[in-house]
Amino acid sequence: MAANIVYREIANKRTFWLLLALCGVFIAGGFWAHLTMEHHGHVITGMDNRIVWGLPHVFAVFLIVAASGALNVASTASVFGKSIYKPLAPLSGLLSVALLAGGLAVLVLDLGRSDRIIVAATRYNFKSIFAWNIFLYTGFFAIVGGYLWMMMERRMNAYAKPLGATAFIWRLVLTTGTGSIFGFLIAREAYQSAVMAPMFISFSLSYGTALYLLTLAAACAIDDRPLGDAVVRRLKNLLATFVAASLYFVAVFHLTNLYFTRNHGVENFILVDGGIFTALFWLGQVAIGSVLPLFLLLAPGVNRCRILLSCIAIVIGGFCQMYVTIIGGQAWPLDLFPGFAASSSFFDGEIHGYVPSLWETLLALGGVALAAAIVIVALKLLRFLPERMDDQTLDPSHSDARAQ
Amino acid sequence: MLRHAGLAFAAFVAFIVFALPAVALAGVPKPVIDIANPGQCIASPEVMRRTHMDMLLHQRDKTMHEGQRGGKVDLNGCIDCHASKSNGSVLGSNQNFCQSCHAYAAVKIDCFECHQPKPGKARIAGIKP
Amino acid sequence: MSEEQKTGRRAFIAASVGAAGFVALAPGVKLMDLAQARAPGESVSGKVRWGMLIDTTKCATGCSDCVAACATENAIEPGSGRPAQSSQWIRKIELKEKTGGHRELSLPMMCQHCANPPCVDVCPTGASFKRADGIVLVDRHICIGCRYCMMACPYQARSFVHEPLHHQNPEVPRGQGCVEACTFCVQRIDRGQGPACVEACGKSGHEAMLFGDLNDPGGEIAKRISTVASSQVRADLRLDPGVRYQGI
Structure with missing residues (x-):
């Protein structure tokens, strides 16, 4: 089947250079922000001793979580044997590696001492989920790298399946690790929950698939490559399932928190009274990120435009979700003395505000640009995508069956 | 031709070994x-x-x-x-x-x-x- | 033991006796017993567990002598940024009971030097660590500034250094990009003194802070903890903090 599919690099040089230049501007901006932050310290950012993780972490965690989900299409092809997706699988692996690289770059460049990255790479505290994640992330690069090689080198195709299965399991563990960064924080009412890990896995599946579809559509548009409707439409139900699962976990998370009266304060803050966080939760995460895509995907008469629109909505909702989870969780003050109203010079008992500065915004956008640049350059240099992705080429048997 | 290339290479090596450190050391104050x-x-x-x-x-x-x-x-x-x-x-x-x-x-x-x-x-x- | 080390130990004991004589004048400060004094080159002992008992009934609202003494000893200055970006190793918390008579309390809050510290659990590089004598410290040589410990600390006791510093106390190295917190004035403990805050509280006449070895059954702090009712902040987390409060 694969024999008559021809893979090609990006042919449209003008668009390629234009996109690369655009990414380059943002990457340079991000690096400049990093150097400025390293020189002056984090005093120039909106982050402080109360909101210790800010916009860079919102973007970084989003990219890392989406990276794991971007591998969905490859997993569907290799692990679950849906051969229609096989020609689309290399892009899936590429996108996941690129997103992870973009996210990690932001995370590393935001460190107080990013010059000591060698320390992070050589000294480990194995009780720390962060330390485990360092292995999970590097392992992910290695495994997906090998997986891409097996997929793209014909002589190695036979080994793509076991490596794909390894990558599949690995990324589930990876997202469990990412979710657990928050789930293991015993002190914070907004985080501590075992649901965090499976919730992050369902987030990753929907964000990653949405970003994949957007990337695929964009890559096809650059060269005017035909993209079949059936293949896009087939992913629609999968995407809707992921969005619904995410919404389910969000509901379970908040309902279990509401069951415990002591958590009513923080739940009231996020769900009712939290200003920007409440707005981002209901409008961003729930309405735009979940309900709208479910409607667009499941209402009758779905077409490609609606699917891609739902992908955009999912990505917007994803950023809102990360903002509410990461910043909102820190904005709520820790209650050291239940039954007392507390005040101090260090803002005990106060809801903490956060206004991102230009610097951390540039750094965060730089990570997105880096991920995009990796995809664009790889598509230009290597043959990741088939020349034609119309339904006839991708799935002759399916089209034949329909024709008969 | 080959001999010339060899000579050029030898000259280059000699330059690296003798001249460069001298230049470098002269340029940087002790x-x-x-x-x-x-x-x-x-x-x-x-x-x-x-x-x-x-x-x-x-x-x-x-x-x-x-x-x-x-x-x-x-x-x-x-x-x-x-x-x-x-x-x-x-x-x-x-x-x-x-x-x-x-x-x-x-x-x-x-x-x-x-x-x-x-x-x-x-x-x-x-x-x- | 070499001759030099012996001399060293003798000199140290002599110095400690002198220090003890001085400190006896400052009430509220309880020194380590001479039997526990260390010679140079001797590591801290796991037999000791440093801790503090804070009597909130004696701690005065509006008094911040402990905070000032900490800032002087550890050279902590307000930063150039927003207040929330400045380091605070110790802070005064004013409490008002929500029900009943609206009882008001004032107490100092700092690193609680937990026996099971969450900051140590989450630190990816091992920079957050607990010394054998129970003091929780940040090894700035290997801290990468990820701030995960600040997310994990239930007491919000840690600060991130947001800008370059120039006026450090030579004994208390601190610098941009690393996380820091109360050290129980480890530099003073290592030469046989107690924390600066405890000393200042004694000098102010409040004597609300008592410092000592929780493991020493004959010591003042162990005796007080066994006789008066004291509590641990967020005891529900079972972190076994080394700082205990009386009168909450």
Whole structure:
């Protein structure tokens, strides 16, 4: 089947250079922000001793979580044997590696001492989920790298399946690790929950698939490559399932928190009274990120435009979700003395505000640009995508069956 | 042709071996080793030059993790003797003790991101070697 | 033991006796017993567990002598940024009971030096660690500034250094990009003194802070904890903090 599919690099040089230049501007901006932050310290950012993780972490965690989900299409092809997706699988692996690289770059460049990255790479505290994640992330690069090689080198195709299965399991563990960064924080009412890990896995599946579809559509548009409707439409139900699962976990998370009266304060803050966080939760995460895509995907008469629109909505909702989870969780003050109203010079008992500065915004956008640049350059240099992705080429048997 | 290439290569190697270091050394001023409070260091200059970083690294972990202070190796002890009289610091310009050598060797000093490069108030009640 | 080390130990004990004589004048400060004094080159002992008992009934609203003493000893200055970006190793918390008579309390809050510290659990590089004598510290040499410990600390006791510093106490290295917190004035403990805050509280006449070895059955702090009712902040987390409060 694969024999008559021809893979090609990006042919449209003008668009390629234009996109690369655009990414380059943002990457340079991000690096400049990093150097400025390293020189002056984090005093120039909106982050402080109360909101210790800010916009860079919102973007970084989003990219890392989406990276794991971007591998969905490859997993569907290799692990679950849906051969229609096989020609689309290399892009899936590429996108996941690129997103992870973009996210990690932001995370590393935001460190107080990013010059000591060698320390992070050589000294480990194995009780720390962060330390485990360092292995999970590097392992992910290695495994997906090998997986891409097996997929793209014909002589190695036979080994793509076991490596794909390894990558599949690995990324589930990876997202469990990412979710657990928050789930293991015993002190914070907004985080501590075992649901965090499976919730992050369902987030990753929907964000990653949405970003994949957007990337695929964009890559096809650059060269005017035909993209079949059936293949896009087939992913629609999968995407809707992921969005619904995410919404389910969000509901379970908040309902279990509401069951415990002591958590009513923080739940009231996020769900009712939290200003920007409440707005981002209901409008961003729930309405735009979940309900709208479910409607667009499941209402009758779905077409490609609606699917891609739902992908955009999912990505917007994803950023809102990360903002509410990461910043909102820190904005709520820790209650050291239940039954007392507390005040101090260090803002005990106060809801903490956060206004991102230009610097951390540039750094965060730089990570997105880096991920995009990796995809664009790889598509230009290597043959990741088939020349034609119309339904006839991708799935002759399916089209034949329909024709008969 | 081949012989010429060989000759050119030999000339290139000779240039690297003899000329470049000479150019480099001529261009970089030798470090100024001006000790504000001369006296007996904890080891000979040869040993100190080669191993001061290892001594400090070893002592750093002993002090940080095991609370051992006031021993022979002590960064603050270095600073006491080696801070310059002009600005009271081991840093500041290429005339200052730590900075002059490190600038010459092009090795970044990370110590003074946190440690005070000027001598301060009296420390450990105990013992100076 | 070499001759030099012996001399060292003798000199140290002599110095400690002198220090003890001085400190006896400052009430509220309880020294380690001489039997526990260490010679140079001797590591801290796991037999000791440093801790503090804070009597909130004696701690005065509006008094911040402990905070000032900490700032002087550890050279902590307000930063150039927003107040929330400045380091606070110790802070005064004013409490008002929500029900009943609206009882008001004032107490100092700092690193609680937990026996099971969450900051140590989460630190990816091992920079957050607990010394054998129970003091929780940040090894700035290997701290990468990820701030995960600040997310994990239930007491919000840690600060991130947001800008370059220039006026450090030579004994208390601190610097940009690393996380820091109360050290129980480890530099003073290592030479046989107690924390600066405790000393200042004694000098102010409040004597609300008592410092000592929780493991020493004959010591003042162990005796007080066994006789008066004291509590641990967020005891529900079972972190076994080394700082205990009386009168909450």
